Amino acid sequence: MRTVPGRVRRLPSRPRHTDSALPATSLLQLIWLASPALPVGGFSYSEGLETAVERAGVATESIATQWLTDQLHLTLARAELAVLAKAVPAWRRGDLPHLQALNDWxxxxxxxxxxxxxxxQMGRSLLEWLRNHPDSQPEQIVACAQWHATYPVVYALAASQTQASLRDCLLAYAFGWAENMMQAALKSVPLGQSSGQRILAQLADKIPAAVAHAMSLMDSERQAFSPMLAILSSQHETQYSRLFRS
Structure with missing residues (x-):
């Protein structure tokens, strides 16, 4: 390429790296909470998927993907994520009555x-993990123990101790759920690792919309109505051969 004498040739500009608005410690805390290595026992539950494989025809990658996508939108977004959307700000403002009402729900x-x-069980395990967390406050731990706190409420407590936005807290929770469910599909369908990564990619693509829906719901709009999942969960209690606790 020829250059014109006396003219300086400029290289194409490159995008500058900018610091995230979320402090590194908070980002790492969210990653930690979403990790399958978090000692709360999430890996031991399939949430009805194991019975769906045996009795509802979930036998291929595409069917498993659709099953988990439906579960994301019909159960997680309308219930657990909706609870989390109210519980995180409630912990941050110290609204214990509202938190107890959410836990009861x-x-x-x-x-x-x-x-x-x-x-x-997952709530108790996460609460034990929080007892060793330097930012945890004893009165919050005591309150959770008295309520027999559920996993979404205790998770909200852990997430509220970061500087993450509410949306980021819900995204982390949903991705942790998706990764656990993908691993359950690998073992119960069964599927290979490449199939699992494709399922996880599909779920990750759908998570932002599920989170947005959960954040839009009022307390009166939450719902827990998934009759097929309830039937499969009941059948799982007497399933002949089981890998998972649910």
Whole structure:
């Protein structure tokens, strides 16, 4: 390429890297909370998927993807994520009565014993993890223990201790759920790792819309109505061969 004498040749400009508005410590905390390595036992639950494989024809990658996508929009967005959307700001402003009401709602709307045991067990485990967290306040821990706090409410407590936006808190929760469910699909369908990554990519693409919907719901608009999932969860209690606790 020829250059014109006396004219300086300029290189194409490159985009500058800018610091995220979210402090690194808060970002890392959200990643930690979303990690399958968090010791709360999420890996031991399939949330009805194991029975769906046996009785509802979830036998391929595409069907498993559609099943989990429906579950994301019909159950997670309308219930757990909607609770989280109210619980995070409630923890930040110290509104314990509202938090207890949210926790009671979760307990009262679990449609089977397995579903209730899951949210209680994961809530207890996350609460134990929080006891060793330097930012945790004893009165919050005591309140959770008294309520038999559920997983979404305790997760909201952990997320509220970061500087993350409400949307980011919900995105982290949903992605953690998606990764656990993808792993459950790998084991129960079964599927290979490449299939699992494709399922996770599909779920990740749908998560922002599910989060936006959850954030738009009022307390009176939350719902927990998934009869097929409740039936499968009940059947799972007596399933002949099981890998998961739900």
């Amino acid at each position: 979760v307990l009262q709307t679990r449609e089977t014993s397995e579903q209730r045991l899951q949210t209680e």
